[in-house]
Amino acid sequence: MTVADVAVPLVRRRPPARVRRKRLLVAVANHSMLIAASVAFLAPFVFIALTALMTNDQALSANLWPHPFAWHNFVDVFTKAPLWRWTLNTFEYALLATLGVVVSSVPVAYALARLRWRGRNLAFIIVLVALMLPPQVTVVPLYVAWAKFHPFGFNFIGTLWPVIIPNWFGDAFSIFLLRQFFLTIPEEYMDAARVDGCGEFRILLTVVARLAKPAIAAVALFSFLYTFNDFFLPLLYSGESPHHWVLSIGLSEFRSLHQVQWNLTMAATLLVMAPVIVLFFLAQRAFVEGVTLTGVKG
Amino acid sequence: MSPWLVGFSVFFGYPLVMSAYLSLNHYDLLSSPRWVGLANYRYLFSVDPQTWTAVKNTLWLIGVLVPLQVLSAFGLALMLARARTGVGIFRTIFYLPALAPPVAATLGFVFILNPATGPVNTILGHLGISGPLWFQDPSWAKPSLVMLGIWGVGNTMIIFLAAVLDVPRTLYESAQLDGAGPLQRLRYVTVPSISPVLLFAAVLGVIQGLQYFTQAYVAAGVASGQASQAADVTSVSLGYPVDSTLFYPVLLYQHGFVDFQMGYASAMAMFLFAVSFVVTLAIVINSRRWVHSGAR
Numbered sequence: 001m002t003v004a005d006v007a008v009p010l011v012r013r014r015p016p017a018r019v020r021r022k023r024l025l026v027a028v029a030n031h032s033m034l035i036a037a038s039v040a041f042l043a044p045f046v047f048i049a050l051t052a053l054m055t056n057d058q059a060l061s062a063n064l065w066p067h068p069f070a071w072h073n074f075v076d077v078f079t080k081a082p083l084w085r086w087t088l089n090t091f092e093y094a095l096l097a098t099l100g101v102v103v104s105s106v107p108v109a110y111a112l113a114r115l116r117w118r119g120r121n122l123a124f125i126i127v128l129v130a131l132m133l134p135p136q137v138t139v140v141p142l143y144v145a146w147a148k149f150h151p152f153g154f155n156f157i158g159t160l161w162p163v164i165i166p167n168w169f170g171d172a173f174s175i176f177l178l179r180q181f182f183l184t185i186p187e188e189y190m191d192a193a194r195v196d197g198c199g200e201f202r203i204l205l206t207v208v209a210r211l212a213k214p215a216i217a218a219v220a221l222f223s224f225l226y227t228f229n230d231f232f233l234p235l236l237y238s239g240e241s242p243h244h245w246v247l248s249i250g251l252s253e254f255r256s257l258h259q260v261q262w263n264l265t266m267a268a269t270l271l272v273m274a275p276v277i278v279l280f281f282l283a284q285r286a287f288v289e290g291v292t293l294t295g296v297k298g
Numbered sequence: 299m300s301p302w303l304v305g306f307s308v309f310f311g312y313p314l315v316m317s318a319y320l321s322l323n324h325y326d327l328l329s330s331p332r333w334v335g336l337a338n339y340r341y342l343f344s345v346d347p348q349t350w351t352a353v354k355n356t357l358w359l360i361g362v363l364v365p366l367q368v369l370s371a372f373g374l375a376l377m378l379a380r381a382r383t384g385v386g387i388f389r390t391i392f393y394l395p396a397l398a399p400p401v402a403a404t405l406g407f408v409f410i411l412n413p414a415t416g417p418v419n420t421i422l423g424h425l426g427i428s429g430p431l432w433f434q435d436p437s438w439a440k441p442s443l444v445m446l447g448i449w450g451v452g453n454t455m456i457i458f459l460a461a462v463l464d465v466p467r468t469l470y471e472s473a474q475l476d477g478a479g480p481l482q483r484l485r486y487v488t489v490p491s492i493s494p495v496l497l498f499a500a501v502l503g504v505i506q507g508l509q510y511f512t513q514a515y516v517a518a519g520v521a522s523g524q525a526s527q528a529a530d531v532t533s534v535s536l537g538y539p540v541d542s543t544l545f546y547p548v549l550l551y552q553h554g555f556v557d558f559q560m561g562y563a564s565a566m567a568m569f570l571f572a573v574s575f576v577v578t579l580a581i582v583i584n585s586r587r588w589v590h591s592g593a594r
Contacts, residue, residue, distance in 0.1 A: 031384075034378070038391045044449065059415070064417055104305070133578075134574055138313035139313075145312075166305070166309045169305020228399065247399075252405070269406055272401070273398050280393075
């Protein structure tokens with residue numbers, strides 16, 4: 001079970017028939033296992049999709065194949081639940097938070113990677129600690145603070161602002177990832193720009209931002225995914241005000257809202273999965289590169 | 299730099315200090331905090347029977363889910379690394395579930411595993427096996443969550459795959475010359491070469507296990523609604539069935555944001571902080587192995 005067996009042999013001579021047969025058998029076994037695993041990984045999607053196309057009576061029966069196909073379910077979910085409202089809230093949260101993460105994390109990561117200043121190592125250790133801390137550790141006092149904070153009589157509890165605003169002050173994971181990437185950019189580029197009379201901020205905007213495009217794209221992508229999927233924090237702050245629910249909260253309450261049926265619940269589930277999956281196929285390379293960046297380069 | 303320093307002190311430093319202070323008080327958000335000393339901690343560790351349940355459940359989850367996730371991600375990565383055709387398709391199939399939003403994935407699993415009409419028990423029925431009650435059964439609820447966790451192992455698999463493909467071929471060749479069989483090459487070449495990545499995944503798994511909330515909350519809520527058709531899922535269902543999915547973060551949520559015992563929840567948060575800190579420290583000490591700071 002190693003890569004070596006797969007790799008093209010250095011010697012061009014055809015290997016003896018016995019070896020070739022053995023290789024073929026191993027390849028067949030390997031592919032059979034891959035196909036079996038693929039079936040297992042795809043099955044949940046298939047069952048969700050099939051149920052989403054069933055009538056309610058059928059979803060409650062033991063039949064696995066929809067008969068007839070109830071395409072109308074995908075229209076009905078929008079009338080049964082304020083799916084549009086939740087979608088708008090979700091994108092408001094995800095886009096504003098992602099923008100904030102990118103705008104605030106890039107300069108910090110640059111300062112940590114390329115500028116020399118006192119306390120830089122300490123700041124980096126703090127980023128590492130912040131990276132590892134469960135959000136539950138700080139959530140109680142933050143909630144208390146937002147609950148007691150009423151500028152001009154505006155009440156933050158019940159809105160999404162308490163989950164959006166912190167993203168504009170840097171995100172530990174993004175800072176960490178960007179810093180690691182900035183370290184790989186040769187210092188000569190920055191020096192050349194400095195010789196030409198470029199300020200650090202302009203270097204960041206022109207030289208670094210352009211060279212680090214894949215890393216910045218990965219950070220934006222992850223931040224969007226994280227906020228799109230986020231459940232815990234929106235639940236805390238807007239759980240009691242359905243008008244400000246995001247898709248994840250709406251979906252979790254979907255079935256109990258009006259005693260909604262499984263078929264419609266699965267249709268909504270599929271609709272919530274759809275944007276992420278579409279995004280994946282649009283930006284597949286950025287995804288794979290980004291995930292690899294977090295694990296290996298890190 | 300300075301905006302982040304402001305942000306750090308407001309959203310990270312302040313709450314830590316405040317959490318420590320609140321943990322020594324009785325506080326319900328309405329009346330002002332009342333000093334109680336260590337009473338919250340005493341109650342947490344020696345009186346509250348739910349603490350022990352939650353800690354046990356959390357340790358169970360970490361102890362079972364993390365090794366299984368690392369093993370399955372490693373297995374998938376090895377199979378992909380040696381496949382000659384269709385690698386792109388297989389990789390996409392294994393990765394997609396990791397993308398599914400946790401709430402949606404959990405909802406899907408609760409339906410697929412629902413005891414009466416769910417596809418899994420239907421198929422098991424055709425095979426003459428009467429399936430378990432899954433999310434309705436206290437002894438099967440956590441294993442069901444583990445299955446959900448393994449389904450979403452794609453991220454780790456991609457990282458492992460990149461690491462496995464990065465192992466220099468010359469290492470395998472010299473091992474082969476030394477007479478190492480496939481299993482020995484796996485044991486003495488592949489595993490040591492990618493051990494930093496394996497360790498990183500395991501550590502990340504432990505940290506995520508300490509924060510495990512969404513899947514448990516949603517599964518308990520939806521499964522209990524299914525059993526009792528209760529209208530108000532949120533307040534009655536935490537830990538359903540019979541506290542078997544009551545993980546530490548779920549209990550913290552219950553004390554802090556259902557019962558609004560902010561002081562007590564802060565004490566729970568401080569304990570979680572201490573545990574996470576020890577784990578983090580272990581990582582930082584070991585980090586030189588995979589965090590190459592400075593130029594390489």
